Amino acid sequence: MSSPEDIARLRQLKETENLGNAWTFWQQTREQLEETSALFDDPDPSMRSLAMEEANSLSETLSGIVQNTFPSLLIPPSTTAQLSALMELKSGVGGSEASLFLADLLRMYQRLANNTNWKASIVAKNDTEGGGIKDAVVEFKGEGAYDALRWESGVHRVQRVPVTEASGRTHTSTVAIVVLPLMEETDIHEDELFSMDDIKLEVMRARGAGGQHVNRTESAVRITHVPTGITVSMQDERSQHQNRRRAFQVLRSRLMDLKLTREMEERRTTRRNLVRGADRSEKIRTYNYAQDRVTDHRIGLTMKNLTSVMEGDGIQLFIDAVQRDHAESVMEGMLESSEGA
Incomplete structure (x- = not known):
């Protein structure tokens, strides 16, 4: 059985091989362009015309290699490419309209999961009257889920006329989203994120709807990671064991997110503007129903x-x-770092 070191070495060799193949292809294409350019002065007009067409095609190929192929191979591979995602959605300003918008966003992300062959599972949610959702936690299991969804973290703003608005006035509501790397129980041995000595575990009776079971059993769980102050409460499952497992899963995800964020901040100190607009407190996107438009404020799209x-x-x-x-x-x-070296 191959060791993790062997697997990492093979992956590195594969990446080096891909870059070498791309460089060889670029050199061969450039040589073909030089040979073709020599025919521009051919006395045969048809030959000159064919040479011009071929040169244009080769130039487009070279441009594509420089603009797309090389950058994709030179950028360091993502260390989180294999991770699934845990998404937390919370309604913000706007009351019931914010809760309705959260339900709309949740359906949007579930549809995205279906299109990308991820498995979306609702871990917890608090419904409101009228079909809205006050807050929800969703798992998206599948390769690339975290790398794709991590950029959805932030404030999503909706501008539309609520169903209950009699005067037709447009309201602005918000939903805050946080996307965390989903840490499975099997991942613990790969990256130990905490010690049980740092954990404070409390059990209590669950609150809310649920009948006698909720009122008479201590199934709810609250765990606190003392060094960071991170607290996770879970009461949606019927047994204490299930709630404890879910709570530790969320804690691992939050601690992993904290670790990745810390590493990103450390890289920012050495590479200016490495990642723009990743602040979760920022308004990242606006959904304007009256103007039938969606705008991402980070990239101006x-x-x-x-x-x-x-x-x-x-x-x-x-x-x-x-x-x-x-x-x-x-x-x-990377270019700025190389220039400053």
Whole structure:
């Protein structure tokens, strides 16, 4: 059985091989362009015309290698590419309208999961009257889920006329989203995030709807990670064991997110503007129903088809665009680091 070191070495060799193949292809294409350019002065007009067409095609190929292939191979591979995601959604300003918008966003992300072959499971949610959701926690299991959804962290703003608004006045409501790396129990041995000596565990009776079971059994669990002060409460499952397992899963995800954020901040001190607009307190996107548009404020991208985002696959375009922006920022940081070296 291969060791983790062997697997990492093989992966590194594969990445080096891909870069070498791309460089060889670029050199061969450039040589072909030079040979073709020599035919521009051929006395045969048809030959000159063919040479011009071939040269244009080869130039486009070279441009594509420089703009797309090389950057994708030079950017360090993501260390979180295999991780699933844990998404927390909380309604903000706007009361019942914010809760309704949260339900809309939740359906949008569930549809995205179906389109990308991720498995979406609702861990916990608090429904409100009228079909809204006050807050929810959702698992998205599948390769690439965290790397794709991590950029959804932040404040999502909706501007629309609520169903209950008799005067037709547009209201502004918000939903705050936090996306964490989903840490499975099997991941503990790979990256020990905490010691049980640092954990304070409390059990209590669950609150809310549920009948006698809720009132008579101590099934609710609250765990506190003393060094960081992170507290997780869970009461949605029927048994204490299930709530404890869920709570530790959320704690691992939050601690892993804290670790990744700390590492990102450390890289920012050495590479200016490595990642732009990742602050979760910022308004990252606006969904304007009256103008049928969605705008991502971090990258200045606007789409004039709100329905395709909320009801189709339009959200994928925003996720792809933000990922490209991140990759470009990484490349800029690498270039700045090399120039300053």
